Amino acid sequence: MSPTDAEAPPAASNGDTASRIGPHPGYISSSNQYSSELKIRRMLKDNGCDPAREDNYRLQGVQLIDTVRQHLNLPVRTFDTACTYFHKFRLNFRDAEYNYQDAALASLFVACKVEDTIKKSKDILAAAYNVKNPEKPAASDDKIFESPGKIIIGLERLILETIGFDFRTRYPQKLLVKVVRSILGPEEGKSFFNIAYAMSIDMYKTFVPIKRTTFSMVMALVELTARMTGEHLDKVQAFVAQRRQYSRPAVLETMLDILDLYVQYHKSTNVGAQFDLNRFMDIKIALNTELEKEFISRHMYYCNRCENEDTPPATSGSGTSPTATASSWPGDASMRRTARGQDGTMRFVFDPEAAREEQDTVAQFYNEEYEEYEVEVEEPIPPPRYEHAEGGGGRGGYRGGHGHHGSRDRGDHRRGGPYGGYRGDRHYRGRRYH
Structure with missing residues (x-):
């Protein structure tokens, strides 16, 4: 098969002439409401979390959410939703990429929208500030909340992508x-x-x-x-x-x-x-x-054996802030985010079976199928190289360029010496693409 045939695109399904494969359909993220203990531990291991520090941040983050929602008189269902988003977000991002307090307040901000108890980002930030500083309360329109408010809004998008736009809690x-x-x-x-x-x-x-x-x-x-x-x-x-x-x-x-x-x-x-x-x-x-x-x-x-197996490190750009790489790797708690190409978009599907069927259908157009083959090629033997010497012959033949060849002549062995066969033959391996 020629290289031109190997690179030819597949024929169209309607019987027309062959056409090029269209743009990549994108990447699918399907939400999952539940996670197992093994999956949670693996995600924390991929993040490189210290167990003691991780527990401390989790307790302080949930306590901050509870304190702020009580200060704002929010219902308990908003607290439940905010904590769920907070846990899922922390499982997908490293501690070094964000501040756990910002993540907790951003989770509460998103939960207020989901549960129809809408609060502005500055209202949540002001409540958190007043809880820590009751002697010097600040209004929500204070300028000190402008920069933190932008961080909360930036984390909001990451939280939405983390939960896969699935707001069920x-x-x-x-x-x-x-x-x-x-x-x-x-x-x-x-x-x-x-x-x-x-x-x-x-x-x-x-x-x-x-x-x-x-x-x-x-x-x-x-x-x-x-x-x-x-x-x-x-x-x-x-x-x-x-x-x-x-x-x-x-x-x-x-x-x-x-x-x-x-x-x-x-x-x-x-x-x-x-x-x-x-x-x-x-x-x-x-x-x-x-x-x-x-x-x-x-x-x-x-599975104890699965936990002991070494998992590959995360290949995403984890050294930068999530607010700066919001368009690079969205994910959710059901599937660890991975590095993807620049082409294609991320689509969020709520039905896992429909997402799996679509991936199986698209995969056959992007998988490369090939078979290995061997080709035997005869190469011409180059003429023997003689080294001119000043004196007579040496061991294994005359090296001065005259006389008959000795028993170590390379040409005799190549054409039928004691090893037999034609040693100029070479085998090549290749791959034939379909």
Whole structure:
């Protein structure tokens, strides 16, 4: 096959003459509402995060969101949405690329728009400033908020691309009210609900909201509250037995994640100060014993061998600020952003199956198919080179240019010496493209 044939474009599907491949259709980003523990750890490893520093920034960022939304009298569903965006954003960007406080306030800014509790960026910045400086409050139209306001707006686009323009989030507090009323009634469950509600706020300081469904989160909060108070555990178990959608491994993982928060950061939570630390540790030991007895994994969809494998480093331009590279690599929490070419655009698709079918259809026009082949070519042997010497012959033949050739003559061996065959033959390998 000639090179011209190998580079010819594929024929058109309608039977017309061959036409060139059109422009690249772009890149697809499909949103995913849930992430596994293994995926979260790999994304943090790719970011090069220090575990202690990462936990500290996550706790402080969520606490900042909660403090500002209380100062602005925003509903709890805005807090839930803001924390979800904050977690997903931090999983896709390195800590060195942004300030976690800017990311937290930008997440709250986007959540206010999504939940129809619209606040200006300067209003959020002024609230955060007044919380830290109550003795010197500042108005939202102060000039000190102009530069930070531009940073918030710049991060807004990155957050939208990170979540894949998929604004669906989960609000466990609404279902928590219904479940507690169903188990204990409206009057008896009032004090029980207050503890469970405070625990639901602490839960957003972990990665549970982006891992578990609403029902799993609510049942974990209810059972963990019952275990800490030592009341109504039998009623909770009776309620669980009637629900088909209940998943015990998911609830156990959620409870252990929350207990890890209370054990490691006892004073940085709302419920941690209300109970003794030994109480949390005893409940954690009991749950771990149940895991071993029922042969349940600590994390769902987890593979120890996969975690130990070295993952390739991120190839994106991670050394610059995200506000300066906003058009370079958008992504979402379901898929780690990768370096892409300058051609093509990023499109966001909500249906993963439709995105997968489109990628499979387009891939056949951009994949190079080839086969290997060998060609045998005969090359003419160049004439032997003689070295002129002043004296007579040496070992292996006369080197003066006269007389017969010795046994080491190169020509004799090439044409039929003891090795046989014609040694001027050479084999070439190549690839034939289709």
